[in-house]
Amino acid sequence: AQKVTQAQTEISVVEKEDVTLDCVYETRDTTYYLFWYKQPPSGELVFLIRRNSFDEQNEISGRYSWNFQKSTSSFNFTITASQVVDSAVYFCALSEAVGSGYSTLTFGKGTMLLVSP
Amino acid sequence: DAGVTQSPTHLIKTRGQQVTLRCSPISGHKSVSWYQQVLGQGPQFIFQYYEKEERGRGNFPDRFSARQFPNYSSELNVNALLLGDSALYLCASSLIAGGGTDTQYFGPGTRLTVL
Numbered sequence: 203a204q205k206v207t208q209a210q211t212e213i214s215v216v217e218k219e220d221v222t223l224d225c226v227y228e229t230r231d232t233t234y235y236l237f238w239y240k241q242p243p244s245g246e247l248v249f250l251i252r253r254n255s256f257d258e259q260n261e262i263s264g265r266y267s268w269n270f271q272k273s274t275s276s277f278n279f280t281i282t283a284s285q286v287v288d289s290a291v292y293f294c295a296l297s298e299a300v301g302s303g304y305s306t307l308t309f310g311k312g313t314m315l316l317v318s319p
Numbered sequence: 320d321a322g323v324t325q326s327p328t329h330l331i332k333t334r335g336q337q338v339t340l341r342c343s344p345i346s347g348h349k350s351v352s353w354y355q356q357v358l359g360q361g362p363q364f365i366f367q368y369y370e371k372e373e374r375g376r377g378n379f380p381d382r383f384s385a386r387q388f389p390n391y392s393s394e395l396n397v398n399a400l401l402l403g404d405s406a407l408y409l410c411a412s413s414l415i416a417g418g419g420t421d422t423q424y425f426g427p428g429t430r431l432t433v434l
Contacts, residue, residue, distance in 0.1 A: 247425035293361050309361030
């Protein structure tokens with residue numbers, strides 16, 4: 203069975219600090235997808251990134267960057283120069299590609315990020 | 320374009336009652352998935368529908384049921400409510416079957432409180 207572990211329950215930083223959110227996953231499949239979602243206090247999950255298991259290139263989008271390492275089954279998320287608006291719960295999720303059938307997301311428990319001014 | 324919409328926003332019910340939650344997917348999306356998120360946890364998969372057919376079901380009791388309509392909107396029904404059903408219910412839409420080959424986009428959720 204697939205599993206996602208986000209060991210950091212809560213992280214507090216001061217604005218402009220860099221912060222890394224850790225994600226470790228378990229799957230027996232060779233084809234799978236990894237996601238990060240942001241959940242602000244309003245509750246809606248906001249999609250941030252999708253990465254497939256064959257693409258280990260790191261990605262940068264503005265202040266956000268992701269580091270995917272299959273060797274350690276990790277998909278970490280770094281926010282550079284954090285801002286108060288980054289305060290939210292961040293979820294890492296795993297999905298296995300299932301041919302013509304369906305596939306669903308398995309989420310970690312989330313990491314709450316608090317950015318203070 | 321409008322995102323995923325859900326109604327109602329909040330709902331308070333008592334034990335034993337029944338509830339219906341509604342979801343409208345992003346225009347053009349044919350798949351809808353439902354997730355339950357209890358406080359302090361990540362969302363847990365309940366159902367997935369594609370083209371009006373149930374594609375998958377998570378580990379939830381038969382008190383939970385769902386359906387998808389010809390316009391791809393969906394309803395989640397929960398019968399004989401228990402206190403433990405109190406949670407945020409999230410609907411996600413995707414172009415096709417969702418998950419791996421397709422990104423799921425989430426709505427704002429319906430917060431259900433069972434007293």
